[in-house]
Amino acid sequence: xxxxxxxxxxxxxxxxxxxxxxxxxxxxxxxxxxxxxxxxxxxxxxxxxxxxxxxxxxxxxxxxxxxxxxxxxxxxxxxxxxxxxxxxxxxxxxxxxxxxxxxxxxxxxxxxxxxxxxxxxxxxxxxxxxxxxxxxxxxxxxxxxxxxxxxxxxxxxxxxxxxxxxxxxxxxxxxxxxxxxxxxxxxxxxxxxxxxxxxxxxxxxxxxxxxxxxxxxxxxxxxxxxxxxxxxxxxxxxxxxxxxxxxxxxxxxxxxxxxxxxxxxxxxxxxxxxxxxxxxxxxxxxxxxxxxxxxxxxxxxxxxxxxxxxxxxxxxxx
Amino acid sequence: xxxxxxxxxxxxxxxxxxxxxxxxxxxxxxxxxxxxxxxxxxxxxxxxxxxxxxxxxxxxxxxxxxxxxxxxxxxxxxxxxxxxxxxxxxxxxxxxxxxxxxxxxxxxxxxxxxxxxxxxxxxxxxxxxxxxxxxxxxxxxxxxxxxxxxxxxxxxxxxxxxxxxxxxxxxxxxxxxxxxxxxxxxxxxxxxxxxxxxxxxxxxxxxxxxxxxxxxxxxxxxxxxxxxxxxxxxxxxxxxxxxxxxxxxxx
Numbered sequence: 001x002x003x004x005x006x007x008x009x010x011x012x013x014x015x016x017x018x019x020x021x022x023x024x025x026x027x028x029x030x031x032x033x034x035x036x037x038x039x040x041x042x043x044x045x046x047x048x049x050x051x052x053x054x055x056x057x058x059x060x061x062x063x064x065x066x067x068x069x070x071x072x073x074x075x076x077x078x079x080x081x082x083x084x085x086x087x088x089x090x091x092x093x094x095x096x097x098x099x100x101x102x103x104x105x106x107x108x109x110x111x112x113x114x115x116x117x118x119x120x121x122x123x124x125x126x127x128x129x130x131x132x133x134x135x136x137x138x139x140x141x142x143x144x145x146x147x148x149x150x151x152x153x154x155x156x157x158x159x160x161x162x163x164x165x166x167x168x169x170x171x172x173x174x175x176x177x178x179x180x181x182x183x184x185x186x187x188x189x190x191x192x193x194x195x196x197x198x199x200x201x202x203x204x205x206x207x208x209x210x211x212x213x214x215x216x217x218x219x220x221x222x223x224x225x226x227x228x229x230x231x232x233x234x235x236x237x238x239x240x241x242x243x244x245x246x247x248x249x250x251x252x253x254x255x256x257x258x259x260x261x262x263x264x265x266x267x268x269x270x271x272x273x274x275x276x277x278x279x280x281x282x283x284x285x286x287x288x289x290x291x292x293x294x295x296x297x298x299x300x301x302x303x304x305x306x307x308x309x310x311x312x313x314x315x316x317x318x
Numbered sequence: 319x320x321x322x323x324x325x326x327x328x329x330x331x332x333x334x335x336x337x338x339x340x341x342x343x344x345x346x347x348x349x350x351x352x353x354x355x356x357x358x359x360x361x362x363x364x365x366x367x368x369x370x371x372x373x374x375x376x377x378x379x380x381x382x383x384x385x386x387x388x389x390x391x392x393x394x395x396x397x398x399x400x401x402x403x404x405x406x407x408x409x410x411x412x413x414x415x416x417x418x419x420x421x422x423x424x425x426x427x428x429x430x431x432x433x434x435x436x437x438x439x440x441x442x443x444x445x446x447x448x449x450x451x452x453x454x455x456x457x458x459x460x461x462x463x464x465x466x467x468x469x470x471x472x473x474x475x476x477x478x479x480x481x482x483x484x485x486x487x488x489x490x491x492x493x494x495x496x497x498x499x500x501x502x503x504x505x506x507x508x509x510x511x512x513x514x515x516x517x518x519x520x521x522x523x524x525x526x527x528x529x530x531x532x533x534x535x536x537x538x539x540x541x542x543x544x545x546x547x548x549x550x551x552x553x554x555x556x557x558x559x560x561x562x563x564x565x566x567x568x569x
Contacts, residue, residue: 052346063560063564063569065366065373065386066370072346121560178569181564182567297475301465301471304468
C-alpha cells in the first residue's frame with residue numbers, strides 16, 4: 001500500500017470516528033489504534049482479574065451468610081468482566097495466552113489500587129464505595145468509545161459496577177450505624193482508601209501522556225483532572241451521610257467554582273506503586289503467576305482430552 | 319417430628335453445603351482458567367444459597383431464637399455435622415474435582431429423594447437445589463473424565479486424589495441419629511438405600527475416565543457425629559473469625 005493510500009484510509013477512518021460510527025474488528029484501522037486498544041483493554045482486563053484478589057481475601061471470613069454470598073457474586077462478576085474484556089481484546093489479533101504472558105512478565109500494567117492490602121471487613125465496603133465509584137466515573141464514558149467490542153463490553157460492565165458500588169456503600173452504612181468499633185473500622189478504611197482512589201483517576205493532565213490521542217478516539221471524553229473533580233464532588237456528600245471524615249484537611253466547598261477544593265495528592269507514592277513498589281505488587285503478581293503455573297497440567301489435560309475426542313470422532317466417521 | 323430433632327436433621331444436611339461452599343470459595347481468583355474459576359465460584363454460591371434456605375428454615379423452627387448466622391458461624395467444632403469428605407483441603411485441582419465429584423453424585427441422589435419429603439419446606443428446597451446440583455455433577459464428572467483421559471500426569475494426579483478421598487465415601491451412607499429419626503417420620507431420606515446406585519453412577523464415570531475404582535476395606539467416618547479431621551478447626555477459625563472477634567454485631 002502506498003503512503004498516499006494509507007493516508008486516505010486514515011482520513012476515512014478518522015472521519016468515521018468523528019461521525020460517532022463504531023469501528024469493528026474486521027474494519028481497517030491504523031496500527032497505532034490497534035496497539036493503543038490492545039494496551040488499554042488488556043490493562044482493563046488485567047485489573048479485573050488482579051482486582052479479584054484483594055476482595056477474594058475476605059471471602060472465607062465474610063461476617064454473615066448474606067455478605068458472603070454477595071461478596072462471592074461480586075468477585076465472580078469481576079472474573080466475568082475479565083472474560084469479556086479479554087475476548088474483546090482478542091478480536092484485535094492477540095491471544096489470551098499472550099495477554100497473560102504480558103501480565104505475568106510485568107510488561108502489562110493493571111490498576112495500581114489493587115496493590116493495597118485489604119486489612120479489615122470495612123475494606124470490602126470502602127472498595128465497593130470508592131474504588132468501584134472511581135471505576136464507574138472512568139468507565140461510563142467508554143460505553144460510547146469508538147471501538148465496538150469495547151463499547152459493548154463496557155455497557156454490561158458499568159451496569160454491574162454500579163450495583164457493586166451501591167453494595168459497598170451499604171456495607172459502609174451498616175458499619176456506620178453499628179457499634180463504635182464498627183464505625184472506627186469504617187473510618188480507618190476510608191482513611192486508607194481515599195487517596196489511592198483519587199490516584200485511580202490517573203496522573204494530572206499536565207503529566208498524562210495519552211490524553212490527546214485518546215480523546216480523539218473517544219477512549220477518553222474528559223481529562224483525568226475533570227474526572228477526579230467529579231469523583232470528589234460526588235463522594236464528599238456521601239461521606240457526610242455516613243458521618244465519616246474525609247482525610248484531607250484542605251477539603252472545602254468552593255462557592256465560586258461550584259466544586260470542592262482538595263489537598264495535594266502524593267504523586268511520589270503513585271509513581272512508586274505504578275513502578276512496582278507498592279505494598280502488595282509482588283504478592284498480587286506472584287499469586288496470578290502461581291494460579292497460572294499450577295493450572296498448567298489442568299489446561300494440558302483438557303487440551304489432550306479434546307484432541308483425543310476429535311481423533312475418535314474422525315475415526316468413527318471413517 | 320420434634321422441632322429440635324428436625325433442626326438437628328437440617329444441620330446434618332446443610333453443614334455439607336456450608337463446609338464444601340467454604341472450601342470452593344477459597345479457590346476464587348486462583349483457578350487454572352478464568353472459566354473454571356467462575357464455575358467453582360458458582361458452585362460455592364449455589365451451596366451457600368442452599369445453606370441459607372435450610373438455616374432460615376431452622377431459625378423459623380426455633381421461633382427465631384437462633385439465626386441463620388448463629389448456625390453457620392457460632393457453633394463449636396463438635397457441633398458441625400458435615401461428612402469428613404467435604405472438609406478435606408484443596409490440595410490441588412485434582413483433589414478439588416475428586417471431592418466435588420464424590421459428593422455431587424451423593425448430593426444429587428439425596429436431593430432426588432428429599433423432594434418427596436413430607437416436610438413441605440425441605441421438599442421445596444430440594445426441588446430448587448437439585449437443578450443446581452445436577453449442573454455441579456455434570457461439571458465435576460466432565461472434569462474427572464478430562465483429567466483421567468487427558469495426559470499421563472493428569473491421570474496420575476486424579477487417580478491419587480480419588481484413591482485418597484475414597485475412604486470418606488462410606489460415611490455418606492451411614493445415618494446418624496437425626497437422619498434415622500427423620501427417615502422414620504418420612505421427612506428424611508433413606509440414605510442407606512442410595513449406595514448401590516451411587517457406586518454404579520460413580521463407577522460409570524470412573525470407567526469412562528479410564529480410572530480405577532478404589533477397593534478399600536477401611537473407611538473413615540465421624541463427621542456426622544461431630545468428630546472431624548484436623549482440617550475443620552482451621553476452616554472454622556477463618557469462617558468464624560468476624561463473629562467471634564466482634565460478638566453481637568450486625569454486618
